[in-house]
Each structure stands twice: as C-alpha cells, then as structure tokens.
Amino acid sequence: MRVQLKTLLLGALLGCSTALYAGTIAPGDVKIEGLAIADSLTGVAGDAAEGRKIFANRKQGNCLACHANSEMSEHLFHGGVGPSLDGAGARWQPEMLRTIVVNAKAVFTEETVMPGFYSLEVGENVREDLIGKTILTAQQVEDVVAYLATLK
Amino acid sequence: MMKTKIYNTLLVAGITAVSLSTVSVTAAPVDETLIIDEEIEITTRAAPPEGHPLKEVISGWHYRTPETRELETDTFQNPGYLGVEQGEEIWNTAEGTEGKSCASCHGDASESMANVGATFPKWHAKMNKPVNVELQINYCRTENMGAEPYKFDKSGQKPLTAYIKNQSLGKPVELDLAAGDMQAWFDKGKETYYKRTGQLNLSCASCHEKNNGNYIRADHLSQGNVNGFPTYRLKQNKLISLHNRFRGCIRDTRAEFPAAFSDELMGLEVYVTWRGTGLSVETPAVRQ
Numbered sequence: 001m002r003v004q005l006k007t008l009l010l011g012a013l014l015g016c017s018t019a020l021y022a023g024t025i026a027p028g029d030v031k032i033e034g035l036a037i038a039d040s041l042t043g044v045a046g047d048a049a050e051g052r053k054i055f056a057n058r059k060q061g062n063c064l065a066c067h068a069n070s071e072m073s074e075h076l077f078h079g080g081v082g083p084s085l086d087g088a089g090a091r092w093q094p095e096m097l098r099t100i101v102v103n104a105k106a107v108f109t110e111e112t113v114m115p116g117f118y119s120l121e122v123g124e125n126v127r128e129d130l131i132g133k134t135i136l137t138a139q140q141v142e143d144v145v146a147y148l149a150t151l152k
Numbered sequence: 153m154m155k156t157k158i159y160n161t162l163l164v165a166g167i168t169a170v171s172l173s174t175v176s177v178t179a180a181p182v183d184e185t186l187i188i189d190e191e192i193e194i195t196t197r198a199a200p201p202e203g204h205p206l207k208e209v210i211s212g213w214h215y216r217t218p219e220t221r222e223l224e225t226d227t228f229q230n231p232g233y234l235g236v237e238q239g240e241e242i243w244n245t246a247e248g249t250e251g252k253s254c255a256s257c258h259g260d261a262s263e264s265m266a267n268v269g270a271t272f273p274k275w276h277a278k279m280n281k282p283v284n285v286e287l288q289i290n291y292c293r294t295e296n297m298g299a300e301p302y303k304f305d306k307s308g309q310k311p312l313t314a315y316i317k318n319q320s321l322g323k324p325v326e327l328d329l330a331a332g333d334m335q336a337w338f339d340k341g342k343e344t345y346y347k348r349t350g351q352l353n354l355s356c357a358s359c360h361e362k363n364n365g366n367y368i369r370a371d372h373l374s375q376g377n378v379n380g381f382p383t384y385r386l387k388q389n390k391l392i393s394l395h396n397r398f399r400g401c402i403r404d405t406r407a408e409f410p411a412a413f414s415d416e417l418m419g420l421e422v423y424v425t426w427r428g429t430g431l432s433v434e435t436p437a438v439r440q
Binding site: 065 | 406
C-alpha cells in the first residue's frame with residue numbers, strides 16, 4: 001500500500017499519471033484506423049518547441065539515441081539504429097506520425113525495435129515503478145508529433 | 153614515446169567525434185589487428201560456429217575508439233592489470249580454516265589455469281549446473297579452504313577472476329556443450345537472449361544482433377561478446393564483471409533485473425559465451 005502511494009505520488013510529480021488530464025484517451029483506448037490516429041490524444045494541440053526538447057531528452061523521448069536529425073546539430077551524438085528523421089514531416093501525415101510514436105509496431109512490424117511511447121504492450125519484467133505507465137504522457141506524444149511535422 | 157602516440161590518437165578521435173554529428177551514425181568495426189605487448193596475437197574476428205546467426209564473430213575491441221583500443225595493446229598501460237596483479241596476490245594467500253591458498257592445491261596458475269578462461273562456464277557434476285569462474289572460486293573457498301564465499305563483485309572476486317582468466321590470454325573460446333545438461337542451459341540462455349524486456353521492450357538481440365555497428369547515441373554497439381571479462385571500464389575506472397554488465401544492459405530496457413549468478417543469468421552466460429566461440433580471451437579487455 002505504501003509502495004502504491006509512493007508510485008502514485010511519483011507519477012503525479014512526473015506527470016505520468018495520464019488519468020489526471022480530463023479528456024485524455026487512455027493507452028488502452030487509442031483507436032488506430034488505417035494506420036492513423038485521427039485526433040489528438042488530449043484534445044489539445046501539440047507544442048512543437050516542447051516536443052523538440054522531449055525528442056532530445058534522455059529521460060523522455062530520447063529519440064536521438066536511435067535517430068539522426070539534422071535539425072538538432074547542436075547535439076553531438078545521434079543514433080543510427082533507426083532511419084534519419086530528416087524530412088519525416090514531409091513523408092508522413094501527422095495522423096501517421098502519431099501512430100508511429102504511440103505504438104510503432106502498429107505501423108512497422110512486431111519485430112521493430114522502436115519502443116511504443118504510449119502503449120502498454122511492453123516487454124517482460126517491467127521495472128516495478130513503471131508498471132502500467134507509458135514512456136511519454138499523451139500530451140508529450142502530441143508535442144513530439146507537432147515537432148516531427150515541422151521536419152520537412 | 154608511447155604517451156605522445158596516445159595524445160595524437162586522442163586528438164584524431166576528437167576530430168572524428170565532431171564530424172560524427174548528424175552524419176555518421178553507423179560505422180563498420182575497424183579493420184585492425186590486436187597484438188598485445190608486440191607478441192600475443194589476439195583473434196578478434198572468427199568464423200562463427202554452426203547455427204550462429206551472424207556471418208562473423210567480432211570482438212568488442214573493434215568497436216572502441218582508437219585510444220581505448222591502444223590501451224589494450226600494452227599490459228603496462230592497460231589499467232586492468234592492476235586488478236590482475238591483485239588477483240595473483242590473492243591466489244597465493246592462505247585463507248579460511250584449512251589454511252590453504254589457491255596455490256596450495258593448484259600450484260602455478262600459468263599451467264593449472266591455462267585453459268580455464270577459454271572453456272568456462274563448464275559443467276559441474278556435483279553442483280549439477282554450469283559454473284563460471286566466480287562460482288568455481290566460491291566452491292573452492294567453501295569446500296576446500298573453509299572460507300566464506302565471496303559476495304557478488306565484493307572482496308577478491310573480480311581481481312581473482314581476472315587473474316585466472318588472464319592465464320588464457322590469446323586462447324580461443326570453446327565451450328563443451330556436450331557435458332552434463334549444458335545443452336539445456338544453453339537453450340534457456342538463448343530464450344533469455346531473445347526475450348524482450350522492460351518498458352522499452354528490447355532484447356539483447358535488438359541491440360547486439362540487429363544493430364551491432366550502429367550508434368545508439370554516443371555508444372557504438374558491438375556484438376556484446378564476453379571474451380574480455382572482467383573488463384576494465386574507463387567510464388567507471390574499475391574492473392566490471394560480466395554479470396554486472398548483463399544486469400546493466402537489462403536495466404537499460406527499464407526492466408527488473410535478475411540476481412547475479414541466478415539460473416537465468418548463468419544460462420545467458422553459457423549462451424552468450426558460445427556466441428563468441430573462436431575469439432581469443434582478452435581479459436582484462438579495456439572498454440569505455
């Protein structure tokens with residue numbers, strides 16, 4: 001019980017507890033149709049500047065660990081596990097980008113190494129304090145998607 | 153003389169790191185040969201054993217920066233040898249109620265331990281499971297010396313393991329999977345290797361099989377071979393044991409990680425050691 005309370009508190013502090021936002025779609029209720037997620041997960045538009053920070057932050061998206069991105073040349077090290085995201089906003093509709101970030105497996109294959117950032121289909125033995133939590137919050141996903149859309 | 157050489161390579165490394173940004177996110181393992189003290193030739197590329205998923209087995213040495221690679225070519229420069237020397241002292245020191253040292257029973261390690269580093273984990277009939285060098289040391293301590301077993305990564309465990317494995321420096325890794333139930337432990341280890349864990353949902357294979365050669369941020373992913381353990385890690389300035397590395401990699405997937413020397417990690421050690429078949433023992437390898 002004590003542990004639970006602590007996790008709840010921590011979740012609230014980190015903004016991880018998605019239920020806190022009214023109107024937010026829970027990870028289990030996200031509807032993917034034709035590889036697209038039509039609407040914002042929160043009903044609120046994404047903030048591209050915020051998304052840019054989340055993209056680089058090692059504790060949040062850490063997208064740069066796997067993807068190169070010329071628009072972020074201030075960071076020295078970019079990963080090569082996934083494709084370069086230069087032009088991603090031109091290649092993909094925002095609704096598809098949302099699906100890729102929410103659950104990359106739905107767009108690519110089950111085998112993709114890209115984590116699902118708003119999905120509870122995760123690996124085994126998840127760290128105890130992260131059980132039932134998504135990597136990003138719904139609003140963080142929207143912010144990242146807004147940022148990706150600027151990569152033309 | 154040696155020093156200037158290192159500084160030069162450091163400089164070059166600095167320049168490559170800059171040009172790395174946003175461009176080179178993939179790099180082939182370097183095409184170089186590792187010779188230690190200008191005499192011990194290390195096999196760092198080998199033909200894979202039957203059933204291996206990769207075309208070539210490659211040591212982690214090839215994926216490291218020039219200055220890190222350089223440190224491993226010279227036993228005087230390699231800081232891991234401080235641990236090896238410490239291990240030699242422990243080898244010769246009597247401990248426990250029986251008043252015996254390792255040397256009391258095994259004599260000259262360069263003879264009695266010559267193949268250990270290249271052939272462990274090995275089936276242990278009395279314990280009815282595979283043991284690695286650390287577990288064999290603990291077995292000898294409790295059964296033959298009347299001494300307490302070492303706790304994971306504590307007291308003499310890392311230096312003594314490094315000293316023993318270092319006796320096999322240059323010898324090709326080859327496990328006997330026909331002994332006892334080794335095959336069953338291998339199979340369990342293989343399952344662990346491909347099991348996706350944690351919130352990030354990644355397996356060992358996600359990083360070391362599918363993506364070796366790619367950068368994951370600043371880290372150049374290798375095949376994750378174990379022939380250099382315990383390795384000297386520059387980032388941490390100390391010897392790092394294999395089970396510490398395993399646990400670190402699993403933790404990075406945001407998963408709970410198994411206990412050191414648990415059945416799960418022993419199976420994994422058997423399997424991953426087999427994946428490095430044919431590579432020379434490099435203990436103590438230098439990694440960043």
